[in-house]
Amino acid sequence: MNEFVYIEKYFKPLTNEIARDLKNDAAIFNQRSGYDLIISTDTLVEGIHFFGNEDPADIAKKSLRVNLSDMAAMGAKPVFYNLALSVPKEKVRIFIPKFAKGLEEDQNFFNLKLIGGDLTSSLKYINITITIFGETLSGKAISRSSSKLGDYLYVSGVLGLSKIGLDNFYLNYKELELAKKRYLIPEPRIDLGIALQNIANSMIDISDGLAQDATHLAKNSKLSIELNLNKIPLPKIETISKKNKLNFALYGGDDYELLFSCSPCHKSFLKNLSSKINLKLTKIGEFKKFKDQYLIFKNNYSKPKDAYMHF
Numbered sequence: 001m002n003e004f005v006y007i008e009k010y011f012k013p014l015t016n017e018i019a020r021d022l023k024n025d026a027a028i029f030n031q032r033s034g035y036d037l038i039i040s041t042d043t044l045v046e047g048i049h050f051f052g053n054e055d056p057a058d059i060a061k062k063s064l065r066v067n068l069s070d071m072a073a074m075g076a077k078p079v080f081y082n083l084a085l086s087v088p089k090e091k092v093r094i095f096i097p098k099f100a101k102g103l104e105e106d107q108n109f110f111n112l113k114l115i116g117g118d119l120t121s122s123l124k125y126i127n128i129t130i131t132i133f134g135e136t137l138s139g140k141a142i143s144r145s146s147s148k149l150g151d152y153l154y155v156s157g158v159l160g161l162s163k164i165g166l167d168n169f170y171l172n173y174k175e176l177e178l179a180k181k182r183y184l185i186p187e188p189r190i191d192l193g194i195a196l197q198n199i200a201n202s203m204i205d206i207s208d209g210l211a212q213d214a215t216h217l218a219k220n221s222k223l224s225i226e227l228n229l230n231k232i233p234l235p236k237i238e239t240i241s242k243k244n245k246l247n248f249a250l251y252g253g254d255d256y257e258l259l260f261s262c263s264p265c266h267k268s269f270l271k272n273l274s275s276k277i278n279l280k281l282t283k284i285g286e287f288k289k290f291k292d293q294y295l296i297f298k299n300n301y302s303k304p305k306d307a308y309m310h311f
Contacts, residue, residue, distance in 0.1 A: 011114060011117075011119070013104070016080070016115070027080075027115040027116045029115075029133075034138055035136065036138050036139070036140070037133060038141055039132070039133055040074075040132050041129065041130070042063075042070065042130055043127065043128065044059075044063050045127050046125040051169070055098065056094070056099040056102065057098050057105070058185055059099065059128070060098075060101075060103045061105070061185045062185055062186060063128045064103060064110075065106065066188075066207070067131075067132040068132065068190060069188040069256040070132065071134040072188050072189045072190045072193035072194075072205060073193060073203050074136065074141045074193065075140060075141060075193045075196055075197040076136045076193070076194075077136070078112045078134045078190065079112055079134055080112055080114065081113075081114060081115070081131060081133065082115060082116050082131040083114060083117035083128070083129070084117050084128075085099075085117070085118070085119050085127070086122035086127040087122060087126050088122050088124060088126070091126065092121070095126070136197065137197075140198075142196065142202065143202060144204050145221055146201045147217055147218070147220075147221035147287050149287055149289060150263075151202075151286070152261065152264050152287075153217075153260075153283065153284055153286060153287065154260055154261075154262065154270065154284065155206070155258070155259050155260075155281075156189050156192055156257045156279055157189075157279060158233040159206065159210055159248075159249035159252075160235055160248030160255070161178065161182040161183075162182050162253070162254035163253065164183075164237065164240060164252075165178075165180040165184070166183045166254070173239075176237070186254065186255075188205075189256075192273075192279060195273055196260060196262075201260075202220070202221060202261045203260035204258075204259050205257070205259070206256060206258075207254060207255075208253045209251040209252055210259065211227075211250040211295060212253075214227060214259060214285070215295050217261060218290075218295060221261075223287045223290050223294075224290045224294055224295070225286070226285055226286050226288050227296065227297055228284055228285055228299065229299045231282060232249050233280060233282045234249055261287060
């Protein structure tokens, strides 16, 4: 099959009327009055973001979900996305049908549609780029740069699972199953992000590790964060030391939990919200007046170190 047959057979069924059957050079969307369009792009590369020997359906879900997490971090409801996919010729026949199936399953679960993109061959590695579009009421998107002096810093879920899953991917221990699943298929916190629209002063999803992403919130708001290392929610995996779990949480990345700031007056609201959506929300720090560094470790662990960087 050539690329047009693959598109017709596997990707056209994933679209809606905005895509116009993928017969034009671009999709057409009439933006609703009173809403802002929120747009984000992420690229996943074989050998860097995934091994390449995973089930293509899982690769599809991870690719879509890291973009959905960006929507969650803005407090936006996802509505559709573009996909640019490059696959080596020798892999395409096996990869695309399963990849499209994974997209279909997550589209149905998260209620969004594909509206276009591009399909090409690559020389050696699979490359996946998704541009996702979401909506918020006008002026309601949550930024990284509006933390206030005295705000509390909260995080959802537990941190460090994805790094544990990555480092132990080929070990078949029952207590590592959740960590491996979290590495393979993240859990974007869309409902939480939307629920925080009127509460959070700033927010970010944790893709590069707690230390680096907390620093983004502090730096963009020109404040310091005092991070209480004893309060960081860690996985209950007995074979891994607390020190290592803390390192994974601080520097591991790919957790895709939401890190957000809000006024202390919202403590009761967050407690009720946590129960309502069955998701742990933990206060882990406070925003202080900036002195000489953006991130301060409370409880004498160590000074923050450099997180993972692509270049």
